Amino acid sequence: MLKTLLAFLLAFAPAAQSAGQLRFSLHADPKTFHPLRVEDSSSETIRYLTGGVLIRVNRYTQELEGELASKWKVLEGGRRIEFELRPNVQFSDGTPLSCEDVAFTIQQLMDPALHSATGDAFRSAPGPVETKCSGPFTGMARFPGPIAALAAQFDQVAILSAHSPRKEAAVLGPFMVAEYKPGSFLILRRNPNYWKRDAAGRRLPYLDSIRLDILQNRELELLRFRRGEIDLVNGLDAEMYDRLAAEMPGAVRDAGPSLDSELVFFNQVPGSPVPDYKRRWFRSADFRLAISEAIDRDDLVRILYRGHARPAVGPVSTANHFWLNASLNPPIHSPQDALERLKRAGFRRSGDTLVDPDGRRVEFSMITNAGNKVHERMLALIQQDLAKVGVQLNVVTLDFPSLIERITRSFNYESVLMALTNVGLDPNDQMNVWVSSADNHQWNPNQKTPDTPWEAEIDKLMLSQAGSQDRARRKAAFDRVQHILAEQAPMIFLLNPDALGAVSGNVRNETPALLRPQFYWNAERLDIGPGWVSRK
Amino acid sequence: MTRAQKAALLVLALAALASLLAGWLASSSYSEQFRDAISAPPSARFPLGTDELGRDRFARLLYGTRISLLLAPAAALLSTLIAALLGGTAGYLGGRWERAVTTGIDLFLSLPWLFLLLAVRALLPLNTSPLASVVITFLLLGCLGWASPARMIRAGTRTLLNSDYLVQARASGITAARLFWRHLLPNLRPILLAQFWVSIPVFILSEANLGLLGLGVSEPLPSWGAMLRELENYTAVLRNPWMLAPAVLLIAVVSSLQLLLRTEDCNPC
Numbered sequence: 001m002l003k004t005l006l007a008f009l010l011a012f013a014p015a016a017q018s019a020g021q022l023r024f025s026l027h028a029d030p031k032t033f034h035p036l037r038v039e040d041s042s043s044e045t046i047r048y049l050t051g052g053v054l055i056r057v058n059r060y061t062q063e064l065e066g067e068l069a070s071k072w073k074v075l076e077g078g079r080r081i082e083f084e085l086r087p088n089v090q091f092s093d094g095t096p097l098s099c100e101d102v103a104f105t106i107q108q109l110m111d112p113a114l115h116s117a118t119g120d121a122f123r124s125a126p127g128p129v130e131t132k133c134s135g136p137f138t139g140m141a142r143f144p145g146p147i148a149a150l151a152a153q154f155d156q157v158a159i160l161s162a163h164s165p166r167k168e169a170a171v172l173g174p175f176m177v178a179e180y181k182p183g184s185f186l187i188l189r190r191n192p193n194y195w196k197r198d199a200a201g202r203r204l205p206y207l208d209s210i211r212l213d214i215l216q217n218r219e220l221e222l223l224r225f226r227r228g229e230i231d232l233v234n235g236l237d238a239e240m241y242d243r244l245a246a247e248m249p250g251a252v253r254d255a256g257p258s259l260d261s262e263l264v265f266f267n268q269v270p271g272s273p274v275p276d277y278k279r280r281w282f283r284s285a286d287f288r289l290a291i292s293e294a295i296d297r298d299d300l301v302r303i304l305y306r307g308h309a310r311p312a313v314g315p316v317s318t319a320n321h322f323w324l325n326a327s328l329n330p331p332i333h334s335p336q337d338a339l340e341r342l343k344r345a346g347f348r349r350s351g352d353t354l355v356d357p358d359g360r361r362v363e364f365s366m367i368t369n370a371g372n373k374v375h376e377r378m379l380a381l382i383q384q385d386l387a388k389v390g391v392q393l394n395v396v397t398l399d400f401p402s403l404i405e406r407i408t409r410s411f412n413y414e415s416v417l418m419a420l421t422n423v424g425l426d427p428n429d430q431m432n433v434w435v436s437s438a439d440n441h442q443w444n445p446n447q448k449t450p451d452t453p454w455e456a457e458i459d460k461l462m463l464s465q466a467g468s469q470d471r472a473r474r475k476a477a478f479d480r481v482q483h484i485l486a487e488q489a490p491m492i493f494l495l496n497p498d499a500l501g502a503v504s505g506n507v508r509n510e511t512p513a514l515l516r517p518q519f520y521w522n523a524e525r526l527d528i529g530p531g532w533v534s535r536k
Numbered sequence: 537m538t539r540a541q542k543a544a545l546l547v548l549a550l551a552a553l554a555s556l557l558a559g560w561l562a563s564s565s566y567s568e569q570f571r572d573a574i575s576a577p578p579s580a581r582f583p584l585g586t587d588e589l590g591r592d593r594f595a596r597l598l599y600g601t602r603i604s605l606l607l608a609p610a611a612a613l614l615s616t617l618i619a620a621l622l623g624g625t626a627g628y629l630g631g632r633w634e635r636a637v638t639t640g641i642d643l644f645l646s647l648p649w650l651f652l653l654l655a656v657r658a659l660l661p662l663n664t665s666p667l668a669s670v671v672i673t674f675l676l677l678g679c680l681g682w683a684s685p686a687r688m689i690r691a692g693t694r695t696l697l698n699s700d701y702l703v704q705a706r707a708s709g710i711t712a713a714r715l716f717w718r719h720l721l722p723n724l725r726p727i728l729l730a731q732f733w734v735s736i737p738v739f740i741l742s743e744a745n746l747g748l749l750g751l752g753v754s755e756p757l758p759s760w761g762a763m764l765r766e767l768e769n770y771t772a773v774l775r776n777p778w779m780l781a782p783a784v785l786l787i788a789v790v791s792s793l794q795l796l797l798r799t800e801d802c803n804p805c
Contacts, residue, residue: 219770243771303574303589365662373765380589380755384569394663395755402658414662 020208022507022528023230024520025215029182034168035158036109036116042214049188049210049523051158052172052195054083054102055151059513059521062321062425064151068097068159068172068195077467078146081154085137090193091161091170099133104162106131106141118156122147148428148466174205174524186212196524205524206509225251231507231528234519236500237374238308244502253503253519255512257310257496259317259422262300262378264291264366264415264492268444270451272411277360282414282443286345288489292331293338294389295382301495303381304374308500312493314482315433319496319514320425323475325482335388342389354390363392364414367406370397375417378494382417407442423516427465427478434462434481443490454484544792551789555602562595567756577776584778587766596758597782603753604740604760605789607674612735614678616685620728623686627693628720637690644683653680653746666757673752677739685731692727696720733797737790744786760786 030042035051038044054069066072069083089097109119110129122129125145133139147153164170169177174196175188188210196204213230215221222240224230226247236244236252245252266282267274274282281287297311311330316323339349346357354362366382368375376397383393398406406413423429432438436447436455450456458481465477485491501519503510506529513521520526537545554561563581564570570590578585584593626637656676664672696702702719710719740760746752747761763782766772773779 239769243769299571303571363663367662373768376755377589381569383755384567394665396662396664397754398658399654402654412662 020206020528021211022207022209022232022520022523022526023211023213024232024234025213025221025224025230026186027214027216027218027221029214030186033177035160036105036114036118038156039117045212045517046177046186046188047156047158048173048517049175049520050171050173050177050191052089052097053154053157053159054085055154057152057155057425057515059515059518060511062515064155068102069154072151074150074469076142076146077469078148078150079144080140080142081150082140083138085139086195087137089172089195091164091166091172092176092191092193093161093164093166093170094193095161095164095170097159097161097172098136099139101159101162102139103131103133103141105157105160108160109157110143121153121156124148146467148431149424149426152424152426175207175210178209183214185214188212194524198525206527207523210523225502225504228504231504232510232519233502234517236502238305238497238500241308241500241502242306248502251502251504253501253510253512254308255499255501255514255518257317257319258499258514258518259319259425259496261312261315261317261420261422261496262375262417262494263312263420264295264382264417264494265443265490266364266415267411267413268451268490269411270444274411274414277356277358278364278414281356281362281364284345285488286341287347288492289331290338290341290345290389291386291391292489292492293334293341294391295385295492295494296333297330297494298333299385300378300381304377305495305497308498309495310498312495314485314493315430315491316482317422317496319499323425323427323478325479327479328482328486333385335385338389349390352390353392361392362390363394365394365396366415366417367396367398367403367413368417369400369403371399375419379417408439408445425515427462427474427481431462431466434458434485452488454488458484541795544795547788547792548796551601551785552605555598555605558595558598558602562592562598564592564595566591566595566599566758568592575772575776578778584781585776587763591756593763593778593781596763597785600758600760600763600782601785601789603670603757604743607670608736608739608743609732611674611678611681611739612732614675615681615735615739616728616732618679618682619685619689619731620724622682623689624693624720624724626686627690628697628716630694634690637686641683641687641690644680645687649680650745653677664754666754669754670757670759673743673746674739677742681735681739681742685735688731689724689727692724693720696723730797733793737793740786740790 026042026045028040028042030046031040032038032043033046035047038047053067055072056065056067058065068085068089070086071084073082074080075082083102085097085099085102091097106129108114109116110122122143124143124147127144129144130142131139159172160168161170171191172195174191174194176191177186178189179187190205190208194204198204213224215224218240221230221233222244225233226244241252241254266288268279268283272279301307301309301311310318313324313328313330316325318324342354347354347362356362366379368379379395383395386393403416407416432440433442435441436444436450436459439445441447444451447455450459461477461481465474468474499512499514499518501512503519508527508529509522509525510519511522512518515521568591570586572590573582573586574590575588576582576586576590582592582594584597587593587596622637622640626634653676660672702715705715705719743752743759744761744764747759747765752761753759760782764786766779767783
């Protein structure tokens with residue numbers, strides 16, 4: 001009892017802040033500090049802040065930038081990369097960086113014994129990876145098969161030292177782990193050997209340290225921010241954002257639509273425990289498009305996200321500047337058009353209910369994860385929208401493991417509402433969703449041969465863009481994929497929530513970006529002023 | 537009956553009456569979304585304002601009360617009947633049967649019932665109407681809530697069987713049926729009634745807990761549990777204290793039931 005009370009009091013006790021220290025929170029302890037073993041978001045944060053990578057996706061411009069690699073070239077259709085390293089770069093312990101470190105890292109990454117999730121993106125074919133150094137700063141890596149967006153994949157690969165006695169504790173990023181108290185906090189200290197300098201020639205980072213408090217409770221995190229005990233909150237829900245905006249209007253940041261999306265899809269898996277007549281509905285593009293038209297996306301945005309979201313155009317968020325097919329628009333909400341479309345497909349109204357060509361009442365269930373307030377409310381809104389066209393929607397909330405089991409193994413579901421978290425910009429990051437043979441082709445996965453002509457066309461387009469290094473050709477192919485998806489609606493994209501956060505007034509140089517980590521992506525350039533300016 | 541108990545009875549009667557007259561008292565349906573009046577304050581049209589989807593909170597409270605007040609006693613009756621059957625026969629028959637039932641009770645009590653409930657719910661057919669889902673939820677609660685009462689009833693039965701007057705009755709050659717109906721059951725009545733009354737608030741709160749986890753009554757049906765989820769947003773509650781209405785009603789009903797239960801404790805048959 002005393003221990004519990006003490007832990008509670010400690011959770012509320014403000015920690016002393018050092019000068020030049022930025023403070024924010026992680027929502028769980030990092031599961032690993034090994035940068036190649038990262039699988040959870042807390043470890044990813046540590047890797048982002050401490051790891052040095054060859055090539056970085058600039059979260060603001062969304063372009064690739066050389067970090068440790070001053071030059072690189074992707075060859076052999078994405079199988080081989082040649083790179084040239086910046087000279088005079090040192091790890092945090094003073095060990096110099098050389099091509100051997102990069103080769104060592106790539107070999108480690110591809111070592112099956114390490115079970116690296118980051119490495120999975122590089123395993124497009126069986127066989128060993130070949131690495132070769134032609135000089136201290138030049139080298140190449142040749143992978144057994146072509147790798148989609150090979151250069152961009154290196155954004156996730158923190159280079160390890162082949163020679164440092166400190167092993168993975170020797171880092172090339174702007175910060176290094178200095179202290180960790182599990183369940184409580186983690187301190188990252190400035191890497192004195194960080195290679196990057198600002199325009200005035202001053203060595204980065206500006207901050208002396210970052211303190212990451214481990215706070216699972218989002219309300220507590222918000223309370224601490226309001227009390228000025230943490231400096232930024234990366235990721236707020238719309239309700240918390242509005243609450244904070246009312247109290248501290250200068251602190252909240254809406255970076256605009258994120259890459260994430262909310263979507264609905266129907267079970268089209270042959271042989272799944274869905275009645276045949278329902279599967280016929282779900283396999284009808286007219287039926288899916290009518291459901292899409294019947295849903296009022298503007299109301300979802302206004303009511304559930306308080307305006308901090310955008311109706312989705314398709315699988316590519318408007319945040320993805322280059323790959324979005326700009327000729328597409330979000331479906332217009334029109335119950336009348338939905339009914340017309342359903343009539344053309346043989347459905348008809350019988351009183352207040354919609355019946356199919358065989359006279360069966362159109363009723364289906366939609367599952368979502370229990371405890372997710374936004375999803376539960378979204379389903380209630382969709383339920384009323386669909387009732388207007390005579391469709392009876394049964395809302396089912398399930399605990400998350402049951403939901404995943406149903407949509408990935410037993411296929412015992414009719415439709416599902418879920419969120420899609422997207423981290424990559426490149427269409428190749430979505431290969432496992434759009435190619436019909438893929439596991440994550442959720443509405444009908446693992447097809448031996450494409451089930452429909454439009455899925456066959458998508459397969460062809462996705463493979464052709466993946467094998468091309470010509471950006472314009474790739475864009476044209478992926479534009480067509482988006483067009484087909486808009487015509488067929490195998491997944492009904494509802495909206496893209498905005499990236500919301502809060503930054504206290506004493507943080508300088510903050511530039512919110514649309515890509516994760518939106519509010520500290522430029523951590524090496526963030527600075528902190530004296531005193532608290534938390535309430536405005 | 538004390539004055540407090542009379543007041544408790546009045547509270548319960550009023551709550552029950554209001555819920556039964558929901559169709560007349562509420563101006564709109566519990567499920568209708570007034571999307572232009574999201575989170576509206578109380579008004580003549582919406583006496584308790586609207587929720588975050590623009591639904592009349594007053595109508596939802598009345599219909600939610602109807603669900604809780606109808607189905608919680610039904611679940612309590614079911615669990616008490618199962619408990620009486622298993623606990624009573626275990627205490628009456630003794631021997632192997634008693635050991636088997638006691639082991640079953642211990643096993644059941646050691647199960648994490650919430651996870652069991654989640655697992656059972658996950659196995660239910662998906663196309664269940666909201667009304668069927670609420671009945672199933674309370675049915676599950678009733679079926680899972682028998683263990684504690686069964687233990688009490690078993691102990692009560694054993695005590696009764698060993699009492700002087702029953703030993704005397706058996707020695708005088710009374711038939712088993714007469715012993716059961718004439719002597720055992722009437723004397724078990726206070727325990728059965730107590731278990732029934734105790735179970736009602738337990739099931740009301742269980743549904744509320746499930747509602748808080750999003751696993752209670754399906755949309756669009758209202759329930760106290762689902763309405764209590766609104767209270768997670770504490771700043772909204774501070775600004776809109778009328779959001780506390782379901783919590784106040786829940787406390788009033790559960791407290792009233794507890795007060796009435798005391799009557800049963802104080803006046804055994």
